[in-house]
Amino acid sequence: MKFFIDTANLDHIQEANEMGIIDGVTTNPSLMAKEGIKGEKAAHKRYKDICNLVNGDISAEVIATDFKGMIREGETLAAIDEKIVVKVPMILDGLKAIKYFTGIGIRTNCTLVFSPGQAILACKAGATYISPFIGRLDDIGYDGMQLIVQLSGIFAVQGYETQILAASIRNPIHIIKCAEAGAHVITSPLEPILALLKHPLTDIGLEKFLADHQKANG
Ligand code: E4P
Secondary structure: OOOEEEEHHHHHHHHHHHHOOOOOEEHHHHHHHHOOOOHHHHHHHHHHHHHHHHOOEEEEEEOOOOOOHHHHHHHHHHHHOEEEEEEOOOOHHHHHHHHHHHOOOOOOEEHHHHOHHHHHHHHHHHEEEEEHHHHHHHHOOOHHHHHHHHHHHHHHHHOOOOOOEEEOOOOHHHHHHHHHHHOOOOEEOOOHHOOOOOOHHHHHHHHHHEEEEEHOOO
């Protein structure tokens, strides 16, 4: 399972990248706004900076919601760097845009996927990735992980080439369960990734090793 980091924050991207486990980055308009990035020029610069930092796929989301607008924006985004994957929302014009981009060799990430039906349509249109949002389903009382399990089953039967990019990750358990369920990729903020590192017995064990070494060596 690949690890993408879900942020537009360069420090977080750098830190995760230095851990040596990062295979790509996803961003969205909310994450860009959180970093204070305003306007197309600043957004494009940030995407380029991210591409220069990370060796992997970098998702950049279109703002337009109509077919022509998405095509125009997506082609511009794809021209920034060959690592760019154009992120397109799961709406009717988004589906048409994914089909169009697939036809001209631009890779896509279909975002805001919340049901198996939406996922199947995105696969049929040729999306490179689909992003089912686990945390946001949990937030409204649905079992987000169950969607990942269901999609893994569908993908195994159908043999889709599209990759399941589990998104809206809120905690380390989400990541572990995605690995169990067979997600191809998870995208997570830095905190749940760092939380995977932690175990109290590791800290206690290390403290004891160092104390014993100190006793023996003075
Ligand atoms: C996916 O690509 C999105 O950027 C992201 O995972 C959304 O997560 P959130 O529900 O925590 O905002």
